[in-house]
Amino acid sequence: MKKYLSILMVAAMLIGTTACSSGTNASSQTPSSQAGSSEAASSAASSSEAGVTGSCTISGSSALYPLVKNALDAFKQTNPDASVTLNAGGSGTGLKQSADGTVDIGMSDVFADEKLTEDQAKTLVDHKVCVITMAPIVNADVAEKVTSLTTQQLIDIFTAKTKNWKEVGGPDEPITLVTRPSTSGTRSLFKSYALNGAEEASNKSLETDDSGTLLQTVSQHKGAIGYVALSYLIQPNENIKTMAIDGVEPTLENTYAGKYKVWGYEHMYTKGDAAGVAKALIDYMQSDEYGKIMEGLGYNVASKMTVERQDPGPKK
Amino acid sequence: MAKKETVWRGLIAACGLFLILLTVSIGVFLCYKGLGTFTLYKHSVWEFLFSSNWNPADDFQGGGQVGAAIFIVGSVSICLLALLIATPFSLAAAIFMAVISPRVSNRLLQPAVEIFVGIPSVVYGWVGLTVLVPLIQKIFNLQYGYSVLAGGIVLAVMIFPTITSVSADSIRNIPLQYQEAAYGLGSTRWQVIRRVLVPAARPGILTGVILGLARAFGEALAVAMVIGKMKAFPTGILSPTNNLTAAIASDMGGAADGGEYNIALWTMALLLLVISFAFILIVRKISSKGVRER
Numbered sequence: 001m002k003k004y005l006s007i008l009m010v011a012a013m014l015i016g017t018t019a020c021s022s023g024t025n026a027s028s029q030t031p032s033s034q035a036g037s038s039e040a041a042s043s044a045a046s047s048s049e050a051g052v053t054g055s056c057t058i059s060g061s062s063a064l065y066p067l068v069k070n071a072l073d074a075f076k077q078t079n080p081d082a083s084v085t086l087n088a089g090g091s092g093t094g095l096k097q098s099a100d101g102t103v104d105i106g107m108s109d110v111f112a113d114e115k116l117t118e119d120q121a122k123t124l125v126d127h128k129v130c131v132i133t134m135a136p137i138v139n140a141d142v143a144e145k146v147t148s149l150t151t152q153q154l155i156d157i158f159t160a161k162t163k164n165w166k167e168v169g170g171p172d173e174p175i176t177l178v179t180r181p182s183t184s185g186t187r188s189l190f191k192s193y194a195l196n197g198a199e200e201a202s203n204k205s206l207e208t209d210d211s212g213t214l215l216q217t218v219s220q221h222k223g224a225i226g227y228v229a230l231s232y233l234i235q236p237n238e239n240i241k242t243m244a245i246d247g248v249e250p251t252l253e254n255t256y257a258g259k260y261k262v263w264g265y266e267h268m269y270t271k272g273d274a275a276g277v278a279k280a281l282i283d284y285m286q287s288d289e290y291g292k293i294m295e296g297l298g299y300n301v302a303s304k305m306t307v308e309r310q311d312p313g314p315k316k
Numbered sequence: 317m318a319k320k321e322t323v324w325r326g327l328i329a330a331c332g333l334f335l336i337l338l339t340v341s342i343g344v345f346l347c348y349k350g351l352g353t354f355t356l357y358k359h360s361v362w363e364f365l366f367s368s369n370w371n372p373a374d375d376f377q378g379g380g381q382v383g384a385a386i387f388i389v390g391s392v393s394i395c396l397l398a399l400l401i402a403t404p405f406s407l408a409a410a411i412f413m414a415v416i417s418p419r420v421s422n423r424l425l426q427p428a429v430e431i432f433v434g435i436p437s438v439v440y441g442w443v444g445l446t447v448l449v450p451l452i453q454k455i456f457n458l459q460y461g462y463s464v465l466a467g468g469i470v471l472a473v474m475i476f477p478t479i480t481s482v483s484a485d486s487i488r489n490i491p492l493q494y495q496e497a498a499y500g501l502g503s504t505r506w507q508v509i510r511r512v513l514v515p516a517a518r519p520g521i522l523t524g525v526i527l528g529l530a531r532a533f534g535e536a537l538a539v540a541m542v543i544g545k546m547k548a549f550p551t552g553i554l555s556p557t558n559n560l561t562a563a564i565a566s567d568m569g570g571a572a573d574g575g576e577y578n579i580a581l582w583t584m585a586l587l588l589l590v591i592s593f594a595f596i597l598i599v600r601k602i603s604s605k606g607v608r609e610r
Binding site: 062089090093181185203204209279 | 460
């Protein structure tokens, strides 16, 4: 008899879990079905304490992940009834999942049509939540002698034509290249705007999975050079120094002014127009109020840019 | 009573069938995804296996290069080095546990080996990264310590318990008469171990080695942390390289789903499955041979 009871209980649990999961599905669909009322709900969220209800799932770019995570802390306080699930996983995953409708927001470092088919990209709406500035970083021992590189020197270093720091006026040390995987958004930005499209010498460089590991690797190895977003450099680290390109320091101000060239948009894509919690969150991230916090975290506010960039379209 | 029996039998049979279905469907899924490199993007198997030009296009037009030879050579060389380091130690430990001092081994060595198995691979990788990599850099006075050697040592530590416990079991399973007969003929203990026990346990030891190799081949995290992931053939045991599992792990999130890059990664996953399948076949062949000899 006891055995039957335990089977029954297991069965009940199984039914319970399936019921729960279908429950969350239902709630994630409510925003779209209540599209009309969500307009009112989100404007309420940005102006008063009312807050939106419902749920929202986000996945994608690991470069944007820390910012959204930070924004969510404040967002959840004003919207206690909104439940948001946030995952990293890479820009490719985020774009694919938002096009599939598996997640409500897909975070990406690149424009959707660079990684999706034309038909998929058409269904997505782009929200540029911020601009990210990438800086070449070197181990502090190099920065004692070299603080700025020309674009040509940078290209020669990353294509492994220049192999020793003394060739560019630095100490007599071999150059250790530290890079990111070839599908990384950070890498493709750096390639396009710092290296003028030149392919990095993958067969001469150490590859690291994420910017945090890259930072650590550069700080631990003399003569190492790599690149990260400014958001990774807000914590002071005496073993790491940024490198100016053609005499222009990588700072938020220089990016705003259009003087510093290695930057890119961070996108949040929604399938169709954003609604419900997704819309409220994107509105909050684009608000002036959050813009101040954003700059403190090392990200540029998209609306303050004096220069603009167009979608380069699908890769050839 | 009879009814109860059918219910349980049905339940267990269903579980078994589900497991088989799961294995088969993973295989089918990997084939479906992985064969796209050859059918959809028109690359040759030859190019994939023997070319070292790895530059797949991250889009749907294709037209890149998908030579995975660097990753394959990287995987193989790191695993062979790991076996080279681990096998002598494991064999010695197995003989010690099974023959020389069963009592000490039951109390101390056996639990230690079992704990070894339970340590997550990220811990091995992390310890390797913080201790081994700087150490290798210092000892050999290198630019950096990421190397085949570091990967080999980390993997050797990871597969050591597998080889040891399988080998020890197979030595313990040798009928006692073998030993007694050998001692009766006046052999010393060393002669018994070398001439009787190890040869008789050879199929079991080989099984352990191959199971260890299979584990080493599939390990991603720990190795990825210490080999530097440089897309180049290793020039020696002190040079960095890349391997199949690390290459899949680092690019699977960023590559566009269904694009040439993504599909090429699936092909590498398929290759891993084929290799581990081959290992299992070899193990089965060896163990069936051992049974027949006896």
